[in-house]
Amino acid sequence: QKEVEQNSGPLSVPEGAIASLNCTYSDRGSQSFFWYRQYSGKSPELIMSIYSNGDKEDGRFTAQLNKASQYVSLLIRDSQPSDSATYLCAVFINDYKLSFGAGTTVTVRA
Amino acid sequence: NAGVTQTPKFQVLKTGQSMTLQCAQDMNHNSMYWYRQDPGMGLRLIYYSASEGTTDKGEVPNGYNVSRLNKREFSLRLESAAPSQTSVYFCASREDSPDQPQHFGDGTRLSIL
Numbered sequence: 001q002k003e004v005e006q007n008s009g010p011l012s013v014p015e016g017a018i019a020s021l022n023c024t025y026s027d028r029g030s031q032s033f034f035w036y037r038q039y040s041g042k043s044p045e046l047i048m049s050i051y052s053n054g055d056k057e058d059g060r061f062t063a064q065l066n067k068a069s070q071y072v073s074l075l076i077r078d079s080q081p082s083d084s085a086t087y088l089c090a091v092f093i094n095d096y097k098l099s100f101g102a103g104t105t106v107t108v109r110a
Numbered sequence: 111n112a113g114v115t116q117t118p119k120f121q122v123l124k125t126g127q128s129m130t131l132q133c134a135q136d137m138n139h140n141s142m143y144w145y146r147q148d149p150g151m152g153l154r155l156i157y158y159s160a161s162e163g164t165t166d167k168g169e170v171p172n173g174y175n176v177s178r179l180n181k182r183e184f185s186l187r188l189e190s191a192a193p194s195q196t197s198v199y200f201c202a203s204r205e206d207s208p209d210q211p212q213h214f215g216d217g218t219r220l221s222i223l
Contacts, residue, residue, distance in 0.1 A: 031208055031209075032208045032209050034211045036211075042216075042217075043200055043214040043215060043216050043217050044153070044200075044214050045214075046211045046213075049209070049211055051209055088152065088153070090211070090212075092208050096141055096158055096160050096166075097155065097158070097168075098143075098204075098211075098212055100152045100153040101152055102150060102151060102152035103152055
């Protein structure tokens with residue numbers, strides 16, 4: 001079993017719609033969770049972090065965490081063409097290691 | 111504030127050649143990392159360094175060596191490059207706290223012919 005798994009995508013949504021990205025993780029002891037955005041040919045950039053069960057909102061982005069179900073999600077509201085990118089879920093596994101999912105590619109159709 | 115700086119940005123090698131990828135961070139982070147990214151496979155950890163003078167293997171260390179020269183610098187060396195090592199390589203660093211994310215360099219695009 002992979003440490004971090006994401007819905008495979010690609011995900012295509014119309015402009016203005018909500019994009020929903022999902023991530024599951026295997027280590028029940030994980031405490032910190034991150035979402036990175038990666039544009040084609042660029043490096044990953046952090047967009048959200050979440051540590052407690054529930055929702056965390058930052059602008060058009062909402063991260064949701066359910067530790068009992070070992071599940072993290074990212075919602076992008078009012079999707080814009082500039083949101084078209086690959087989104088990486090990352091989970092803090094131990095003292096030093098951050099484990100990444102394979103990523104979900106999102107395309108926002110104008 | 112430069113953050114994490116990687117050199118070179120692009121490189122083409124022939125099979126069997128050697129080279130060193132350089133990484134430096136100016137954020138006073140103890141932990142540094144080298145990843146490779148291949149299509150459909152996400153980021154895979156090659157090596158990491160929890161502090162100056164220490165290095166540990168990640169998921170895919172074969173064919174690579176690393177050196178943590180000082181707190182700022184962490185280099186990745188390919189002793190005898192193989193076509194399977196064609197990839198995009200990212201260096202990252204982070205503070206030593208579970209709630210801190212990794213900060214990435216711009217990457218090195220390496221092609222081995």
